[in-house]
Structure formats: structure tokens, C-alpha cells
Amino acid sequence: MTAPPEPEIVTPEELAAFQAEDGIDELSLAAAISEVRGYCGWHIAPQRTEALTLDGPGLSLLLLPTMQVAELDKVVENGVELAAGAFEWSAKGMLRKRSGWTDRWRSIEVTLTHGYAKAPAELIRLILAAATAQIDDGAAGSAEKVGPFEFSVAQLQPHQLAILNRYRLGWGA
Template identity: 35%
Template structure:
């Protein structure tokens, strides 16, 4: 199971001047963490012995759906266990390659892989981007579009949108999986 938060609540609390157990702070940090995971399309944090089933594609390489890959402990094709180094090889970037001039079958749900992936410690650039996003989310007042202090004018409008920083964009690009399946 992925760790829920991609940054330390204590660090966010320092920025916001509130207690780390503040429910709004924790909600903002959870939302920013979910948003980052959605943008990079993988859990980010360490998951050991994850068992997945993939569609074969008729080629020599498959892409695993999460990275970095730390270990591949088992690969089966249509129920037959393959041998590492003889039948397949893998890379930290998530490539699973058939060896010996063989290809993966072009059959749906034919390849089962058991592997460990993710970061044991969340990289600092991800933590920084998530903290920035959480600060922005924390500051949003849902439903309030405009607020004037002198003569107290408050305008309610559509839900405020949270944009992204250059730091967020760079971290997402660096950790996003390269898949050809984006719309």
C-alpha cells in the first residue's frame, strides 16, 4: 500500500504557522499527494511484491506500470513461470524484455509479474512540489471568489482552481512514466 502523504505534515505546518495535526492542513496535503500521483500515473512510494497482470503485445518489450523498478521476482506467461536472465530481463525504468529472440504473446491478460517498485524515501523535488501545492490548496476558500476587507465585501462564485508552479511541472515531468497511451 502506498504511503498516503508525499511530504511531511510538520514541514507544511511550519510554512502555514499551524499545528501539523490541523485537519485542513492534512486534507490539503492528501489532496496534493493524490494530485501528484495522478499526474505521474504511479504510486511513487515503495510497494513490495506487487502482482500485476499485463496484456501481451507481440513484441520483445513490455512496460511495467510503475517505476522505479527495484526487483522482479516472478514472471509467468499463460501460467508458465519464466526464468530471469534466461527468459527475461528488466530495467529500473520499467522495461520487461523477453530474451532469446522471443516475444511476449499478443494475448490479453497473458503476462503476470510480481515486482517491487517505487521510492523508499520520497525524492526531495516531489516533496517540494507537493508542499507548494498543499499550501495553495490550504489557502483556497471554497466558494469565495472575491474578498474585500474594507467595507467587508465577499463575493461567492465558482470553485477556485489551483494552478501549478514551475517546480510542480518539472517534478511531474521528471517522475512521470513515459507511456504512449496518453490522449
């Protein structure tokens, strides 16, 4: 069995310090990170540059699947690169084009750098605590049964969800 890839939100040093204290394993940590990212609807941290292909909303506002835009490199609509003055953008992940965006699916390409350069401390602690809870609960949480399949799912607590809601996209991504 190969080890899962190194998690990005929590550094190896933070993991080592936490392992020494609470005995967390990499698989539980990767599962906790995945759960947080899935709940929030975007990667959160670390900052990365990527190209997104999006459906055109047919409105003047385009919502990106991020809440932390550092830099917008390029916007292409229907195969045509837009000049910087053709739209406005917000660090919170919104692009406004006064003439309106196309309504065609997969017709907008956005290249941007987004995410937190370093994950906020409250998220790091939440992820480490959730990973520890998975170990303590033995594969974490409650067993779900769907037809012949049974699986366990981690359970985030209400106070943890309240923290995550500050980083959760308010729109579909």
C-alpha cells in the first residue's frame, strides 16, 4: 500500500508536531482535508494558479469557484480573450461584465491565482481535530448502508461547521 499524497493545507511540520501530540496518521489527515474541501466547495489553500472552464451564466455577473482571488491572468469568452477593461473582478471571486456574459456552457475560460497562501490557523486546527476524531472513533463517524454497500462517513460537529461556513462558497461550484 502506498502512502496517500502529502496534504496541502497542513504542512508536514504541522503534521509531525500534531502526530507527536495526538498520533494522527496521513490517511485520516487526507480524509479530513478532503471533507473540508468538499464541504466548502473549493480548495481553500494553498494558493495556486489554474485554468477554469466555466458555463456562461447569461447575466452580467460570473461567480468563480473561489473566495480568495489573488490575481486574474486571463479571461476567454467563446474563444476570444477579453481585454482587462472589458470586465471587473473582485477578490471574493466575482467577475462583472456590463454587457453580460454568454449563456453557452463551457464557454468561459479563466486563468487565475487563488486560495490562501497559508491556510488560516482555525482551519488547520479544525482539520487536525477532525482527523484525530476519525482515529478515535475508528474510521470516523457513522456507518451508512446503501443497498449492499456499507461505508463510514466523518461527522463534522456544529461548531466546526460554523467555522467552515466562513470559507464555504455561497453558490454552486
